[in-house]
Amino acid sequence: MSVTQRGFTAPQATGVAQPPEQAAQSHGSSRQPAGAARSPAIELTGVSKVYGKGRTSLLALDNVSLTVAEGEFVCLIGASGCGKSTMLSLVAGLDTPTSGQVSTAGRRVTLMFQEPALFPWLTAAKNVELALRARGVPKQERRTRTTELLETVHLGGFAGKRPHELSGGMRQRVAMARALAQDADVMLMDEPFGALDAMTRDLLHEELDRICAERALSVLFVTHNVREAGRLGDRVIVLSSRPGRVIEEVKVDVPHPRRIDSPEVAEVGAHLTGLLREEMASHVR
Amino acid sequence: MSAETTRTPVASLVGLDNLELGPQPGREFLRGNSAKLLGGLWPKVLAIAIVLGIWQLVYLSNYKPHDIFPSPVTVLPNLWHQAQHYQLWQAIGTTLRRAVLGFALAVVIGSVIGALVSRIKPLRAAIGSLITGLQTMPSIAWFPFAIIFFGLNTSAIMFVIVLGAAPSIANGLIAGVDYTPPPLLRAGKTMGLRGIALYRYLILPASLPTFVAGLKQGWAFSWRSLMAGELLVIIAGSSSIGVLLSNDQNQADMTSAMSIMIVILLLGIAVDTLFGSLDRTIRRRRGLADTALGT
Numbered sequence: 001m002s003v004t005q006r007g008f009t010a011p012q013a014t015g016v017a018q019p020p021e022q023a024a025q026s027h028g029s030s031r032q033p034a035g036a037a038r039s040p041a042i043e044l045t046g047v048s049k050v051y052g053k054g055r056t057s058l059l060a061l062d063n064v065s066l067t068v069a070e071g072e073f074v075c076l077i078g079a080s081g082c083g084k085s086t087m088l089s090l091v092a093g094l095d096t097p098t099s100g101q102v103s104t105a106g107r108r109v110t111l112m113f114q115e116p117a118l119f120p121w122l123t124a125a126k127n128v129e130l131a132l133r134a135r136g137v138p139k140q141e142r143r144t145r146t147t148e149l150l151e152t153v154h155l156g157g158f159a160g161k162r163p164h165e166l167s168g169g170m171r172q173r174v175a176m177a178r179a180l181a182q183d184a185d186v187m188l189m190d191e192p193f194g195a196l197d198a199m200t201r202d203l204l205h206e207e208l209d210r211i212c213a214e215r216a217l218s219v220l221f222v223t224h225n226v227r228e229a230g231r232l233g234d235r236v237i238v239l240s241s242r243p244g245r246v247i248e249e250v251k252v253d254v255p256h257p258r259r260i261d262s263p264e265v266a267e268v269g270a271h272l273t274g275l276l277r278e279e280m281a282s283h284v285r
Numbered sequence: 286m287s288a289e290t291t292r293t294p295v296a297s298l299v300g301l302d303n304l305e306l307g308p309q310p311g312r313e314f315l316r317g318n319s320a321k322l323l324g325g326l327w328p329k330v331l332a333i334a335i336v337l338g339i340w341q342l343v344y345l346s347n348y349k350p351h352d353i354f355p356s357p358v359t360v361l362p363n364l365w366h367q368a369q370h371y372q373l374w375q376a377i378g379t380t381l382r383r384a385v386l387g388f389a390l391a392v393v394i395g396s397v398i399g400a401l402v403s404r405i406k407p408l409r410a411a412i413g414s415l416i417t418g419l420q421t422m423p424s425i426a427w428f429p430f431a432i433i434f435f436g437l438n439t440s441a442i443m444f445v446i447v448l449g450a451a452p453s454i455a456n457g458l459i460a461g462v463d464y465t466p467p468p469l470l471r472a473g474k475t476m477g478l479r480g481i482a483l484y485r486y487l488i489l490p491a492s493l494p495t496f497v498a499g500l501k502q503g504w505a506f507s508w509r510s511l512m513a514g515e516l517l518v519i520i521a522g523s524s525s526i527g528v529l530l531s532n533d534q535n536q537a538d539m540t541s542a543m544s545i546m547i548v549i550l551l552l553g554i555a556v557d558t559l560f561g562s563l564d565r566t567i568r569r570r571r572g573l574a575d576t577a578l579g580t
Contacts (some may be wrong), residue, residue, distance in 0.1 A: 092475065110475060117472035121490045132487055134477040149288040154298055164572020167305035175472075182476060203298045 005273030013110055030088035041152060041186050041218030042068040042091055047100035048243075049086050060086045062243035063100070066184075073212060073219045075233035077226065077272060079280050084222040087184040088188045107218075114191040116175035118163040124174045125150060125159035131181035139280075149177040152211065169200035173207065180211070189221045193228070202260055205231055209256065226276070230268030231260040237273050241283065355540045364544035372524060377548065380515065380526040383439065387446030388507045394447055395454025395503065400525065403462040414460070416452045424449035424510040428517050442514035449510035450503035457499015461492020494567050501560040508553055 049061040060083040068074045076084050089095040089119045090102050092111050118127045125146050150156050153173035163171050172192060177189060193201040209232070212219055223229050229236045230252055238248040250272065254264040337357045344356040367373045402409045402416070424445050431441040465488050473487040515527020526545060535543035 094471070094474065111471070113468060113471070115468045117466075117468040119469060119472075119490065121493070121567075122575075131476045134482065134486075152303075155294055158302075161571060162570065165306075169305070170302055177473075180477070193465065200301060203301060205300065209548075218515065 040067040040068045043097050043103045045101045047097045050098045059243040062245050068218050071216045074233045075229035075236045076222045076230050079240030079241045081241040082239035088190050096204050096215045107186050108184040109186045110179045110182040112179050112189045112192045114194045116171040123160050128181050131178045153177045187217050187219045226272040227267040230265040240279050325462045360543045363540045374528050376524045376529050384511050387443045391450035395451035399455035399458030403459045416455050421451035425513045437518050441518050445510045445514050446507045450507035453503035454499045457496045461495030465491040497564050
């Protein structure tokens with residue numbers, strides 16, 4: 001494992017994201033480094049999003065540009081009203097930008113939310129299988145793939161359980177298996193661990209680290225938790241509120257494996273907290 | 286790899302799973318069910334005893350002559366007596382056949398209308414509130430129309446049953462579709478469910494509990510419509526519960542009339558129990574049973 005310098009470097013505040021190649025490589029040997037020639041997994045160029053019209057219109061995102069390289073893990077952090085969820089909807093193609101461009105270069109994109117949103121009438125296995133079915137995976141293959149996916153999230157023994165029989169963390173892992181079943185290259189995560197207790201979240205961070213490395217996923221991860229951002233991200237993008245703009249990009253040079261309670265991650269967290277406080281203070285009227 | 290992270294994270298995860306799930310309910314749950322059945326029985330028996338007691342008290346008060354208001358001691362043996370004759374069972378058969386047929390028709394029509402209205406926006410704007418309006422309209426008000434239109438025959442009764450039940454069934458489906466939780470819809474769309482697949486795998490299963498509630502209400506309406514219909518539309522040569530009741534009225538035979546009313550009540554309760562257990566099964570499978578008061 002190539003251990004880069006400890007701590008982090010904060011490039012000057014800029015609206016445009018850094019070229020991400022180095023960032024991807026800093027994520028340790030297990031993650032696939034992005035080749036210089038490959039297009040970024042996610043690319044937002046001058047994206048703005050306005051909701052509504054006339055006097056009641058709301059500028060949610062203002063000229064946001066950012067990239068996520070292949071295999072890179074980027075965290076988005078910001079106070080309320082920074083348009084994080086809007087951004088994920090745009091990348092997922094659930095919404096269209098008012099101006100600017102969003103590109104995933106034809107990659108499959110999947111989303112995970114704070115609520116697992118499992119179908120309560122289906123067992124864990126059937127929930128995962130439905131995602132395979134929606135993709136047109138043949139029946140024979142579906143069964144083995146479902147078993148594999150549940151084992152990936154260490155829930156092999158719970159295939160026949162319905163969501164309400166599982167704990168919150170287990171449900172979120174089934175949701176993860178279901179997201180993985182979509183065989184996406186890009187995973188968008190909207191505070192997926194926000195509703196979980198710290199202990200469970202910590203364990204799921206490790207799971208996520210492992211799965212992202214195994215599958216060379218490119219991840220855009222929204223969080224409110226500065227430590228979580230420091231724990232998981234190769235880079236952390238700090239957004240301003242109303243409208244959402246990129247105010248700073250923090251490269252996290254902490255080597256993997258990381259721990260959320262390590263001094264290095266804490267240091268990144270403190271830095272991010274400082275940035276967020278400054279941003280919030282600017283909204284005093 | 287640093288020493289502090291080499292302790293297998295999987296072990297902690299699996300251990301946490303076991304801790305969080307706690308002891309499995311399995312067997313205890315089953316035992317609980319039969320105990321619940323017994324436990325649920327005595328309040329019912331008590332309630333029936335209280336009703337019979339009040340009935341007997343009113344009878345003893347001599348508020349009405351005893352041939353106009355007979356006591357349970359007269360009515361219950363009469364019911365037992367009628368139950369041993371073919372006539373009552375034939376009447377129950379005719380009535381239940383009509384009920385099942387009419388209700389089935391209402392389910393088909395109500396579901397089709399509900400599905401169309403929930404999918405097609407202009408259609409909803411056009412007849413969405415009409416459906417609710419129809420639901421509040423007393424079905425007996427349709428009988429003059431039905432009798433003039435169809436004549437004194439089974440079609441008139443069926444027509445009113447369908448009109449009574451279909452709006453509730455349609456509304457149940459529409460509400461179910463409308464209240465499909467947005468997070469589930471988002472998850473389904475992310476998964477790539479579109480069009481018919483979205484309905485088949487997500488929206489219809491998600492709306493099932495509300496749909497069953499609509500069915501249950503629709504049944505209540507259709508049963509009422511049927512009783513009204515059988516009293517109003519007397520078809521020569523065909524016996525039904527309504528006909529028996531109507532005969533009793535003509536002969537001022539209160540004892541028999543009250544026996545038949547008890548039959549109607551029992552049939553209503555029996556069918557309602559069926560819907561109730563269907564509803565509970567669905568809720569339990571989805572982990573909603575805890576919020577409902579189990580009986």
